[in-house]
Amino acid sequence: MNAPLKDLPAANPEEFRKVVESRRSIRRFTNTAIPHDILDDCLDLAMLAPNSSNLQPWEFFVVTTPALRQKLARACLNQNAARTAPALIAIVVRTDTWAEHSRLAIQQWPEESLPGIVRTYYQRFAPLQYALGPLGLFGLAKKGIGLVAGLARPVPRGPYSASEMKIWATKSTALAAENLMLALRAHGYDSCPMEGFDECRVRKLLKLPRKGLVTMILAAGKRAENGVYHQQYRFERERFVHYL
Template identity: 60%
Template sequence: MTDYRDEAVAPATSIEEFRKIVTSRRSVRRFTDEPVPEDVVEDCLDLAMLAPNSSNLQPWEFYVVREKQVMSQLAEACLGQNAATTAQLLIPIVARSNTWKKNSLRNLDYWPEETMPKIIKTYYSKIALFHYNPGPLGSLGMAKKAMGLLAGLARPVPRGPYGINEMRTWAVKSTALAAQNMMLAFRAHGYDTCPMEGFDERRVNKILALPNDAIVTMILGVGKRAPDGIYHRRYRFPRDEFVHYI
C-alpha cells in the first residue's frame, strides 16, 4: 500500500470513485460464507487508524473476532441479529476514556520529525495532561468548568471535556470517526459491514474482558453481501431540513 502520509503535495484523487464507495456502502444484514482475507482486514485496520482524532490521543481499540465460539457468544449478545450470526468476522470497536494520559506522553516518543517544536512538547507534557484530566470522581473537571465559565466571560475558551461522562463522549467521537474509515475501507475492498448498536454491552464487556473505562461504540459485522443482505431501498429525509447556510 502506498503511504501518502508524508507527501508534501496531496496525490490526485477521484470523486467518482469515492462517491461509488460511499453510495454503495449499506448496512448489510446477511452475509455469504465467503471468508474475508486477513490482508484485507489488516489493511482496513490500518486505514481506520488514520482517522482524525482529538489531539492525536487515539482513544480507540479494535477487537477482531474470528474464533467461532467467541463469535457465537457475541452474536447472542447482539440479540441474534442476522448481521451478527452470518458475519465472517465481528469487530467490536471500543472507545477508551482513560488512555489519554498514556497516549499524550507517547506522542513525545513517537514524534516523526527530527526535532519537536517547543509548543508541541509543552502541549503533550503539560497542557493535555491538565486539559483532559477529570480528576478523582470528576472533581477536577468541576473546578475546570467553573474556571471556564469565568474566563469565558471575557474571551473564547475551550468548554470541556470536563467530567468523566464528557470524557466518555470525547472518546466515542474520535472512535466513531475511525469506525467510518473502516467501513468505507471494507467497501473499497469489495466487502460489506453492518454497524450494530443493538447489543447487551455488559455481556460484551464480559466476553471480551474489557477494562472499566471501555465503551463499546459499535460491533461491526463484516463479510460478503448476500443476495438478500439488504432489507430495503435506502432513503433520507429532505436535505434542506438538515443543512443550514449562514
C-alpha cells in the same frame, strides 16, 4: 513539516462516490471469510481517521474464531447480521488512555526534531484539558474557571466530567468506525454497525478494559443476495444543511 502538495496522490471523486453510495448496512452475509491482510489494511485505514489531539482513544477487538463469534452473536441479540458475518469487530472507546498516548505522541514523533509547542502541549496542556482528578474535583474546578473566563473571551468548554470524556472519545472513535466501513467497501466487503447488544455480556466475553465503552459491534463480510432489506433513502438536504 507539512507534506508538499506535489506529493499528494491524485484523488478521484467518482471512485469515492462509488464507495460511499454502495455502502449499505448489510443484514445477511455469505460465509466467505475476509482475508487477514485485507482486514489488517482496513483497520490501518480506520486508524488514520482524524481524532482529537491525535490521542487515538479507540480499540478494535476483532472476532473471527467461530466459537467466540457465535457467543458474541448471541450477545448481539442474534441479529441476522451478527449471526451470519464471518467477522465481528467490537469498536471500543477509551477515555483512560490519553495520558499514556500523550507520552507516546512525544516518544514517537515522526520528524527529526520535536517542536517545542508539541512537547508543551502534550506535557502541560493535555493534562489540564483531560484530567478530571480524584472524584472529578479537578474537572469541577476547571468548569468553574471556564465559566468565569468565558465571560470575557472564548475558552474551551470541557470535557469536565466522565460523561463528557465519553462524548469526547466517542466522537473520534466514530470517525474511525466510518473509515473502517468505507475501507471494507473499497475492498469489496460490507458491514453493518450494530447498537443492539448486551454490553455486559460483550464486555465479559471479550474481557474488555474496565473503562472501555463499546460504541458499536461491526459485522463484516461479503453481502449475501438477500443482505439488503430495503431501498436506501434520506430526508431532504434542506432539513440538515444550513448555509450562513
